[in-house]
Amino acid sequence: MHQSIEVDEKIFQDAVRFYGTVFNIPPLASKIYAYLLFDYEKVGITFDEFVEVLSASKSSVSTSISLLLNAQLIVDHSKMDERKRYFFINDEYKKIRFEKIVQKMQDELKLLDDLNTFKKVKDDGYNERIEAYKVLLNKNIKNIQESLNKL
Incomplete structure (x- = not known):
């Protein structure tokens, strides 16, 4: 699998530090949130892409996504013809x-x-x-x- 979005590594690392501190979230959750910031086209990022791109275990990614969803920092959406969930920054x-x-x-x-x-x-x-x-x-x-x- 490839990255579906282009990410600037320095900005990504800065965002990870900043949002980790501001939202008081663990590092992996902060990485997920920071990665979603680069989804300018709002195509959504799948669970599998997070696992691969962030080199994290499925359980760790699942836990972090749940935390972000519960904190209302992100939202998810499933397309009608797919089982995959796509994650987005919560604009609200x-x-x-x-x-x-x-x-x-x-x-x-x-x-x-x-x-x-x-x-x-x-x-x-x-x-x-x-x-x-x-x-x-x-x-x-x-x-x-x-x-x-x-x-």
Whole structure:
């Protein structure tokens, strides 16, 4: 079997390191994700191609693909007349990723409010820093949501 896509080795290695760190995924999962980045034509990459090109065992590739699917980083598709599954980068993931970031910031704002309500002793210096932090969180939430609406 041959590679169905052209890959630049340096960019591939840079992408493996970057996405492995950003998504906190194991090296093989990061390689699969990075390899899919080069599928510009969206033809999809088969399981067998990953096994061959990445020189990995079928079980390791299967585990990594499952992790990526569960994390919604990739999607799969089967053609009507074939049993093979084709894998693609999930184009919606950028939106999903930032929606999760917004949700975490909103959760933190609620937690800060709950802690402030519970706190019995008032410390003006502490309250000013917390309020400044909450303003920052709210500005970032607003900016991200505006950008998400454009996606």
